[in-house]
Structures are given as C-alpha cells and as structure tokens.
Amino acid sequence: MQLLTFVTQETEVSKLRLLVLAAISGIANSLLLVILNEAAAELENGEVEIQLLLQYLLTFILFIFTQRTAQREAVIAVEQAMQKVRIRLADKVRQSELRTIEQLGNISHYTPLTQSANTISQAAMYLLTGFESLLVLLFSSLYLLWLSPSSFAVAMVLITLTILLLVRHYRISFRELSEASRKEGQFFERFSTMLKGFKQIKASRRESDEIFRELTQLANETSELKSRSNARLLEDILLSNMAFYLLLLIVVFLLPNLIPVHEENLFQVIATILFMMEPVYTVSSAIPNISKTNVSISSLYKLEATLDKAHNDPATDTTISPKLENFHTLGLQSASFTYTNTDGQPLFQAGPFQMQCQRGEMLFITGRNGSGKSTFLKLLTGLYHTDNADCVQVDGENLQAADYPAYRELFSIVFSDFHLFDRLYGLVDVSDDEINGWLSKLDLAHKTRFENGTFTQTDLSTGQRKRLAFIAAVVQHRPLLVLDEFAADQDPAFRQRFYEEILPELRAQGQTIIAVSHDDRYFHLADRVLHMETGQLQGYTP
Structure with a gap:
C-alpha cells in the first residue's frame, strides 16, 4: 500500500x-x-x-x-x-x-x-x-x-x-x-x-x-x-x-x-x-x-x-575562495554544449567556444538571434556544464565540477528573459539608501521606492522592470556583471546614458562587464567586441 x-x-x-x-x-x-x-x-x-x-x-x-x-x-x-x-x-x-x-x-x-x-x-x-x-x-x-x-x-x-x-x-x-x-x-x-x-x-x-x-x-x-x-x-x-x-x-x-x-x-x-x-x-x-x-x-x-x-550540483559550498575572488582572467577553452531531447538523443551543438576575458574588461558580444549568444553566456557563467571537462578556465587553470557552485557566485546576471522576484533575496550589507540611490540614477525614483526588502511598485513597463532587475544584480557587488540585451527595451535617451555613463562608472569601480548588445553606435566604448555566428565566435573588433 x-x-x-x-x-x-x-x-x-x-x-x-x-x-x-x-x-x-x-x-x-x-x-x-x-x-x-x-x-x-x-x-x-x-x-x-x-x-x-x-x-x-x-x-x-x-x-x-x-x-x-x-x-x-x-x-x-x-x-x-x-x-x-x-x-x-x-x-x-x-x-x-x-x-x-x-x-x-x-x-x-x-x-x-x-x-x-x-x-x-x-x-x-x-x-x-x-x-x-x-x-x-x-x-x-x-x-x-x-x-x-x-x-x-x-x-x-x-x-x-x-x-x-x-x-x-x-x-x-x-x-x-x-x-x-x-x-x-x-x-x-x-x-x-x-x-x-x-x-x-x-x-x-x-x-x-x-x-x-x-x-x-x-x-x-x-x-x-x-x-x-x-x-x-x-x-x-x-x-x-x-x-x-x-x-x-x-x-x-x-x-x-x-x-x-x-x-x-x-x-x-x-x-x-x-x-x-x-x-x-x-x-x-x-x-x-x-x-x-x-x-x-x-x-x-x-x-x-x-x-x-539529472546531474545536480556535486557540491553545495558556495564560498568563493581567494583564488576565484582574485582572478585575473577567465574564459572558455574549446567549450561546447549539445542540446538533447528527452531520450538523450543529440539535437544540435553550440560551440566550440574559445574566449578569454580580462578582469576589469568591458566586453560586448553581438550576433543574430539564434546564433548561440545565450548558450555561450550560460556556459561562461557555469549555468551549463560543458560537454567535456576542463573547458572552463580561471587564470589558466581548469575549473573542476565541484567548483561550479562557487564559480557561479562570481557573476551577477540579467538575462533577456529575466524574472523580477517580489523581493530582493540574499542581499548582505546593502542598505535601502544604496538601492534608492540607484533608483534615482536610473530615473525610477518617481515610480517606485525600496522599502522593507522590496520595491513598492513593480507594475511598470518592460524596460523599467528590467532596470529594477539591473539594480538587483548590481547591488550584489560581484566582480562580473553579465547583461543579455539589457538596453533593447530602453528609450534612446536612457540607452545613451547607460552606455556612456553607467557602464563606464561600473568598470571604473573594478567591475568586469560582459554585455550582449546590438547598439553598434556604442561599440567604441568597449574594450573588445566579439561576434557570434552559428554557434561560433568569429573574432573581435578593437
């Protein structure tokens, strides 16, 4: 029974x-x-x-x-x-x-x-x-x-x-x-x-x-x-x-x-x-x-x-070791990912990806829809495991499977299909004043305030909600900020200020920025621009 x-x-x-x-x-x-x-x-x-x-x-x-x-x-x-x-x-x-x-x-x-x-x-x-x-x-x-x-x-x-x-x-x-x-x-x-x-x-x-x-x-x-x-x-x-x-x-x-x-x-x-x-x-x-x-x-x-x-995290320790926290370079070495159906049969493969990112760098990635940008970001941030081991590297050393939970703690991420939680979870040593200061900087102070762990108003436009998600990512104070087409839903005036003022300010504070972007008029502000085509990084433009 x-x-x-x-x-x-x-x-x-x-x-x-x-x-x-x-x-x-x-x-x-x-x-x-x-x-x-x-x-x-x-x-x-x-x-x-x-x-x-x-x-x-x-x-x-x-x-x-x-x-x-x-x-x-x-x-x-x-x-x-x-x-x-x-x-x-x-x-x-x-x-x-x-x-x-x-x-x-x-x-x-x-x-x-x-x-x-x-x-x-x-x-x-x-x-x-x-x-x-x-x-x-x-x-x-x-x-x-x-x-x-x-x-x-x-x-x-x-x-x-x-x-x-x-x-x-x-x-x-x-x-x-x-x-x-x-x-x-x-x-x-x-x-x-x-x-x-x-x-x-x-x-x-x-x-x-x-x-x-x-x-x-x-x-x-x-x-x-x-x-x-x-x-x-x-x-x-x-x-x-x-x-x-x-x-x-x-x-x-x-x-x-x-x-x-x-x-x-x-x-x-x-x-x-x-x-x-x-x-x-x-x-x-x-x-x-x-x-x-x-x-x-x-x-x-x-x-x-x-x-x-399913393959779950082999370790639950998310404490970032000094070795990870003080990284100089990280990236992917011949990393690929194969999508499979429910029976485990391969459907298609993205990669192999070859890429190294310097600490403090601002890197833009461009490419058409479906070219593999999101898969690349998920591999780089450790959300996907690569098909083969030893493909994610930090300072030239291969990342082990047990290191993934701690490695992911290096990244703050705003995906294009972001989800805005009803309150900000897991924040440590972040004051309401700091978050409300970001609301003012992103032209949202007249729309909402941050009180008692939550925004007072979230019934906003898609672009404004994405700004709230951006704030939630930034105040985590992690060394890498990953943005997936963040500016796509923003008005031209804010988009210009975002590229010319906000991102440079974050980089000046020591933040490493990796952003998927199609705004070619601002590509000159990046240290490098990589182009994605049919699951391959085609090179970069200085």
Missing part, C-alpha cells in the same frame, strides 16, 4: 503503531456486535446482566479512543510527510542544473506539489477506516462461522466474488486516474501558455479558437476518465449492497428450508450480516479514494525520480 509506505517512510510515525491502533479499534467494534447479540438473547429471558452493560461501555470507550488516536496520528503523519516531501523537492529543484529545469519546462510537471498534496492530505481517513473495516469484516465473519457455518460459507462466496471484482475495478481506476492526471497537467500547461501569449491570441481569432479547441478536448478527455472512475465507485457501492441483500435472501428464505436453524440463531445471523454491510460499504468507498491517492503519490515520486536522474 503506497499510502501507508509513504506515511511511514516520510515521517517518524510507526507503521506498526498505526496498524495496532486500527486493529484494536476494529476488534472492539466487532466485540460490540457480540455483546449486543448476547444482551438480546438474555433479554428474551426477561433480564440483562449488568456485566454485559459494563462490557459494552468499556468496549465502546476502547473503540472510540483507539479510533480517534489512530485517525489523529494518521492525519498528522500525512501532513508531516507532505511537508517533508515538498521541502525536499523544492530543495532538489533549486539544486538541479538549469538544463534540467529547462527540459522539465512547463508548470504541468510541478502540479503534483499542489494537486497531489490535496489528495494525499485527505487520504489518511480512508486508509485507516478501510483497514479497520477489513478487520471488522474478518472478526464478524468468524463470529458468523460460530453462529452458522452454512451462512458463513455462503457469505464467504459472495464476499470473495465482490472483493475480487472490487480489486479489478481498483486496477482499472488506477490506470484511468493516472491518465486523467497526465491530461490534467497538459490542460494546465496549455492554459498557462494561453495566458502568456494572450496578446497574440487576442489579435488572432483563428489562433484563439485552435487553442480553445485543444483546451476543450483535454478537459473533455479528463472529465470522461474521471466520470468513468467515479461511476465505477457508485457501481462498487451498489455491488456491495446487492451482495449482502442477496446473502440475507439466501439465509432467511433458502437456508432454513435446507438446513435446520434455531430461531434465536437466525436472528443473530441476520444481525451479524447487517452489521457486516457497513464495513464492506466502507471498503468499497475507500478503494477508489486510495487509488487516487496512489496515483498522486506516484506522481510525486516520479517528479523526484526525474530530478534525481
């Missing part, structure tokens, strides 16, 4: 303790039936012993106590397990390589962190009540065997057939719900795509209609799969009721004509069968919900397995 394994593996809760509590609860529940039957038999004789009343009360208290304790511990254990898994997966995501996250891509791969969590959180009750009901059914069956072996034989045949059918339905439901979960992820992926590309589809009715048809198809397919599964749940409940009503028919109307049965035993047999209906109903209701939970757990572990298979 994946749910029970999930709870016990991810928390300190004892699987044996939960099972023992549920077992005691189930046994106590069954004993209530025996005591009631004994009391009913004595009532026919005119009186009921006080001893039976005390036994009933004590058994009832034991039943309530163990059931409440087991359910409470199970609910807490499930929530603790989900908390642990969420934190673990978040940690593995942040330690994954950039290419791994790029290949996972859309948000649908991460829906198990939300959808699965909700399903699993609600599953503890189904697990315990299902297990407890099975025990009640077992002990009630043994009690029925003692009362009437023939009724027990008939009951076992019907119950066995019912359970076999329920198990078969469980397997079908598991497959259908897994497929429904996959299609649901695709739906959210397409929906997210629609929101990101809203401007385009708003201007094109055909494109809008095509995306909507795809969303509709995915929603319909998901609905059909879930509807079949839920309809099967109702059928299972109906099947359980049919089995017991058929059992009552046989015991009351047929068996007495075939096998002599004492009248008092017949009433006790009927009471026992009626008592057994509830646990079978509970089990038949729990199976589909446990099936959904198993699908959710499988999705969580599948996501984790995907992250584990």
Whole structure:
C-alpha cells in the first residue's frame, strides 16, 4: 500500500503503531456486535446482566479512543510527510542544473506539489477506516462461522466474488486516474501558455479558437476518465449492497428450508450480516479514494525520480575562495554544449567556444538571434556544464565540477528573459539608501521606492522592470556583471546614458562587464567586441 509506505517512510510515525491502533479499534467494534447479540438473547429471558452493560461501555470507550488516536496520528503523519516531501523537492529543484529545469519546462510537471498534496492530505481517513473495516469484516465473519457455518460459507462466496471484482475495478481506476492526471497537467500547461501569449491570441481569432479547441478536448478527455472512475465507485457501492441483500435472501428464505436453524440463531445471523454491510460499504468507498491517492503519490515520486536522474550540483559550498575572488582572467577553452531531447538523443551543438576575458574588461558580444549568444553566456557563467571537462578556465587553470557552485557566485546576471522576484533575496550589507540611490540614477525614483526588502511598485513597463532587475544584480557587488540585451527595451535617451555613463562608472569601480548588445553606435566604448555566428565566435573588433 503506497499510502501507508509513504506515511511511514516520510515521517517518524510507526507503521506498526498505526496498524495496532486500527486493529484494536476494529476488534472492539466487532466485540460490540457480540455483546449486543448476547444482551438480546438474555433479554428474551426477561433480564440483562449488568456485566454485559459494563462490557459494552468499556468496549465502546476502547473503540472510540483507539479510533480517534489512530485517525489523529494518521492525519498528522500525512501532513508531516507532505511537508517533508515538498521541502525536499523544492530543495532538489533549486539544486538541479538549469538544463534540467529547462527540459522539465512547463508548470504541468510541478502540479503534483499542489494537486497531489490535496489528495494525499485527505487520504489518511480512508486508509485507516478501510483497514479497520477489513478487520471488522474478518472478526464478524468468524463470529458468523460460530453462529452458522452454512451462512458463513455462503457469505464467504459472495464476499470473495465482490472483493475480487472490487480489486479489478481498483486496477482499472488506477490506470484511468493516472491518465486523467497526465491530461490534467497538459490542460494546465496549455492554459498557462494561453495566458502568456494572450496578446497574440487576442489579435488572432483563428489562433484563439485552435487553442480553445485543444483546451476543450483535454478537459473533455479528463472529465470522461474521471466520470468513468467515479461511476465505477457508485457501481462498487451498489455491488456491495446487492451482495449482502442477496446473502440475507439466501439465509432467511433458502437456508432454513435446507438446513435446520434455531430461531434465536437466525436472528443473530441476520444481525451479524447487517452489521457486516457497513464495513464492506466502507471498503468499497475507500478503494477508489486510495487509488487516487496512489496515483498522486506516484506522481510525486516520479517528479523526484526525474530530478534525481539529472546531474545536480556535486557540491553545495558556495564560498568563493581567494583564488576565484582574485582572478585575473577567465574564459572558455574549446567549450561546447549539445542540446538533447528527452531520450538523450543529440539535437544540435553550440560551440566550440574559445574566449578569454580580462578582469576589469568591458566586453560586448553581438550576433543574430539564434546564433548561440545565450548558450555561450550560460556556459561562461557555469549555468551549463560543458560537454567535456576542463573547458572552463580561471587564470589558466581548469575549473573542476565541484567548483561550479562557487564559480557561479562570481557573476551577477540579467538575462533577456529575466524574472523580477517580489523581493530582493540574499542581499548582505546593502542598505535601502544604496538601492534608492540607484533608483534615482536610473530615473525610477518617481515610480517606485525600496522599502522593507522590496520595491513598492513593480507594475511598470518592460524596460523599467528590467532596470529594477539591473539594480538587483548590481547591488550584489560581484566582480562580473553579465547583461543579455539589457538596453533593447530602453528609450534612446536612457540607452545613451547607460552606455556612456553607467557602464563606464561600473568598470571604473573594478567591475568586469560582459554585455550582449546590438547598439553598434556604442561599440567604441568597449574594450573588445566579439561576434557570434552559428554557434561560433568569429573574432573581435578593437
């Protein structure tokens, strides 16, 4: 049972303790039936012993106590397990390589962190009540065997057939719900795509209609799969009721004509069968919900397995050594990167790149879209690992795999597809005054202020938001600043001031600047200009 394994593996809760509590609860529940039957038999004789009343009360208290304790511990254990898994997966995501996250891509791969969590959180009750009901059914069956072996034989045949059918339905439901979960992820992926590309589809009715048809198809397919599964749940409940009503028919109307049965035993047999209906109903209701939970757990572990298979950082130490911090040159030596599909088959290769950068240098890189500039920057900054080792060099020495986390700490980066977080994380010894000073320098002081770790206003134009990202990069005070087409969204006046005043000021402060730029009118301000063409650096212009 994946749910029970999930709870016990991810928390300190004892699987044996939960099972023992549920077992005691189930046994106590069954004993209530025996005591009631004994009391009913004595009532026919005119009186009921006080001893039976005390036994009933004590058994009832034991039943309530163990059931409440087991359910409470199970609910807490499930929530603790989900908390642990969420934190673990978040940690593995942040330690994954950039290419791994790029290949996972859309948000649908991460829906198990939300959808699965909700399903699993609600599953503890189904697990315990299902297990407890099975025990009640077992002990009630043994009690029925003692009362009437023939009724027990008939009951076992019907119950066995019912359970076999329920198990078969469980397997079908598991497959259908897994497929429904996959299609649901695709739906959210397409929906997210629609929101990101809203401007385009708003201007094109055909494109809008095509995306909507795809969303509709995915929603319909998901609905059909879930509807079949839920309809099967109702059928299972109906099947359980049919089995017991058929059992009552046989015991009351047929068996007495075939096998002599004492009248008092017949009433006790009927009471026992009626008592057994509830646990079978509970089990038949729990199976589909446990099936959904198993699908959710499988999705969580599948996501984790995907992250584990990827090459993650071999070291978590990001302390910059004096050797790295005081570098004189760094660059790439015959570095290349091969893009692969999900099966690991190569698609195309960028590079090999040959480049050395001097400390304090201002270097511009130009080239057409798709020429390999972004791949080059990701290799240079250590966000991509090169195909072969010993291709990233610092002061002529090869960078080792374990050095990558610390090496990346040398760079502040503003990519063309930058993301502006809702607050500035990880800043050390940076005052609000310094950031607000940069806001004034970048003509943003009238738009926003920096207070309590965040900008007061970020609903700005793309160019203005990119300036905020630039500030977030600059105030990290790292030795290298990498800018990927930063000036592309800026107005001409600011663009001129950016190239002629801001970048030279940063270089004068000792910052090494590597900028992708197409503004050839400012190329003379750079120490070197490199040109990228079809994944190759073609040389430089002084």
